[in-house]
Amino acid sequence: MADFLDQIKWTSDGLIPAIAQDAKTGEVLMMAWMNRESLQLSVEEGRAIYYSRSRQALWRKGESSGHVQVLKDVHLDCDNDVVLLSVDQLGEIACHTGRRSCFYKKYIDGQWQDDAPVLKNPKEIYS
């Protein structure tokens, strides 16, 4: 199993950026980071498991929210330093703010303006 991990150009911290894209809609949901263990576990378990840099621990996406990302496929880029995950987003919410995607701040006339609704109150998601 280690071969495909050895081909990756990890950062000096042993990480790689991982972009999650909705398999059905094509929407880009979020970007987070993976280390060797999290990428290996992701393909083994068929769900997105990131590495939380702030907590310095594995982050099984959806473990508290239920918003698991079921892994459909994984692609590596030409430089071997970014992975793209195609996922089924359970609950249709990827963002901890209760929005569908984390990319909800649109650049308009020199400002970032929210352009996506909160689908569920985060207090309900994480209660």
Place this chain on the structure above:
Amino acid sequence: MADFLDQIKWTSDGLIPAIAQDAKTGEVLMMAWMNRESLQLSVEEGRAIYYSRSRQALWRKGESSGHVQVLKDVHLDCDNDVVLLSVDQLGEIACHTGRRSCFYKKYIDGQWQDDAPVLKNPKEIYS
């Protein structure tokens, strides 16, 4: 103009990851990095301008290949540390290998296997 740049959580190197997504098809084309100057110039000029970490210089995507990315819109994520560019990819080729997207190595049974065709010989692109 500086306000929207000040809201970004830049890395210690002054960079932010930038994901480019095809505005028409939703395909994720590539991920590269931007610094303050490159993001400001991107929105001013309406095209993707990255910062090349290897060359330590601005990288006006398409300047040698012609494969300019016309910027349709930009979104910032919830943590203010990743931007998503919606682009019109001129020439329909984003990757320096001559493929449409940089994410052409698919994880299959413990290996990365190419799953997208080379649309144009890189020697022709960069001649």
